Amino acid sequence: MELRAVALLILFLLSASVDSAQDLIAVSNLRRKSPTAGLCACVIEPSGFLCSEHTTQTKDGYLLGLQRVSSPSVRVRQRGSPVLLIHGLFMAGDAWFMDSPNQSLGFILANHGFDVWVGNVRGTFWSHGHMSLSEKDKDFWDWSWQELAFYDLGEMIR
Secondary structure (H helix, E strand, O other): OHHHHHHHHHHHHHHHHHHHHHHHHHHHHHHHOOOOOOHHHHHHHHHOOEEEEEEEEOOOOEEEEEEEEEOOOHHHOOOOOEEEEEOOOOOOHHHHHOOOOOOOHHHHHHHOOOEEEEEOOOOOOOOOOEOOOOOOOHHHHOOOHHHHHHHHHHHHHO
């Protein structure tokens, strides 16, 4: 009986990883469409939503990408309360828009009238580098969780 449970768990994990891999490939293909286009042009606007790109600089020189998403619906054009969506580990802001507009939190919040902001921390695909360091420089990657919380999140909500 125990062996059967382990086998079912392995099958479940394998099927979940296949879906995740397919999602990862789909997002990678979206990103390849245009290396200079931002999250708005590559992911959000093709779904019919209004979006604007913003960049903010942290006190330690990182340039972070922020996107502001609005509903295409005229009845909710007046923006409500602001919401800042921050991605998880090894992800970026596009994580909030990977499903259809009826299943993605970023689109759902915009359709309900919220003032949706999407933040991308340092080192992610939709952030914009550093004022003086290249991504090839070792110092570019010399930061910790503390800097993400103190500098990146602090600058995004400022």
